[in-house]
Amino acid sequence: MFDKAIALTKMIIGGISIVAAASLAGLYTFQNRLVYPSWAQNARNYVDTPDKYNLPYKRVILKTRDNIQLEAYDLHYNDISGDSKTTVLILCPNAGNIGYFLPIIEIFFRQFKTNVFIYSYRGYGNSTGSPTEKGLKIDADTAIEHLINDDFHKDKKLVLYGRSLGGANAIYIASKYKNIVDTVVLENTFLSIPKVIPHMLPKLKYVVSFCHEIWNSEKEISNCSSETPFLFLSGKKDEIVPPEHMKTLYQLCPSNKKQIFEFPKGFHNDTIIQDGYWDIIEKFLEENRFI
Ligand SMILES: *[C@@H]1O[C@H](CO)[C@@H](O)[C@H](O)[C@H]1NC(C)=O
Ligand SMILES: *[C@@H]1O[C@H](CO)[C@@H](O)[C@H](O)[C@H]1NC(C)=O
Ligand SMILES: *[C@@H]1O[C@H](CO)[C@@H](O)[C@H](O)[C@H]1NC(C)=O
Numbered sequence: 376m377f378d379k380a381i382a383l384t385k386m387i388i389g390g391i392s393i394v395a396a397a398s399l400a401g402l403y404t405f406q407n408r409l410v411y412p413s414w415a416q417n418a419r420n421y422v423d424t425p426d427k428y429n430l431p432y433k434r435v436i437l438k439t440r441d442n443i444q445l446e447a448y449d450l451h452y453n454d455i456s457g458d459s460k461t462t463v464l465i466l467c468p469n470a471g472n473i474g475y476f477l478p479i480i481e482i483f484f485r486q487f488k489t490n491v492f493i494y495s496y497r498g499y500g501n502s503t504g505s506p507t508e509k510g511l512k513i514d515a516d517t518a519i520e521h522l523i524n525d526d527f528h529k530d531k532k533l534v535l536y537g538r539s540l541g542g543a544n545a546i547y548i549a550s551k552y553k554n555i556v557d558t559v560v561l562e563n564t565f566l567s568i569p570k571v572i573p574h575m576l577p578k579l580k581y582v583v584s585f586c587h588e589i590w591n592s593e594k595e596i597s598n599c600s601s602e603t604p605f606l607f608l609s610g611k612k613d614e615i616v617p618p619e620h621m622k623t624l625y626q627l628c629p630s631n632k633k634q635i636f637e638f639p640k641g642f643h644n645d646t647i648i649q650d651g652y653w654d655i656i657e658k659f660l661e662e663n664r665f666i
Contacts (some may be wrong), residue, residue, distance in 0.1 A: 423474030610641025
């Protein structure tokens, strides 16, 4: 009788821990699906190419040190005219794929006359693998190693342009490759993932301690060079990343040449179409002699 009770208790406890383990595993997967929704909007099945905008490009496959293949588009300004001393590395947000960036590629390429390099993170678009912070940081290392060894790009000035999760990648790169990165443009990026989740999904605030994807830009930005110019573009109506995150990143940034612009009507994903957005970027790149 007593033994039976113990056995039953063991069974129940065993059952509970299986359920707990299952829901933790679920939380792990769920968290990755939430932080990296590369699966959404059919973005894994179809990736537009620069052909759509009549932009000349080379398709490059980068191989990471852990054997992931990343698809990249490489656009050389001298393929259409003259020369450009600058390469813009575009770092994408957490949804969509590099095809979504064609209108932005076109602005940098045709209007600002820069070279452009853009790659799909692992698990996005046509790249293999699945996304994690550790993996995306390897991808960033791979892209930078490619650019500094590439005959065409190695002597160009390097501008990073990152939105949201792309901003976190840009901050990682700028803090790690201080002598390689010449300037950074950030839009609606965050202090860290754990600091965004309670705002995005209040019900998840109790599970933030289970968060394994951190992207600690708050810490990494303090470790960037004071010599690197930074431009912060912040939508004041951002409903996903509280705009205070951009303000704090701006304050923590040790750059001697930093500027912040706030767009009173900008939400998370439409700050880019606010009045003046591209003029501000153009002026900033001109002032710092990148274009
Ligand atoms: C990209 O992936 C899609 C879907 O898997 C495929 O149809 C397409 O051919 C790929 N593009 C290239 C250039 O490999
Ligand atoms: C700061 O960046 C350098 C590389 O530029 C790195 O070696 C160092 O560990 C970083 N420090 C911190 C506190 O992250
Ligand atoms: C902006 O994001 C919302 C979801 O937050 C989405 O429904 C909408 O289509 C997006 N708009 C654009 C222009 O991407």
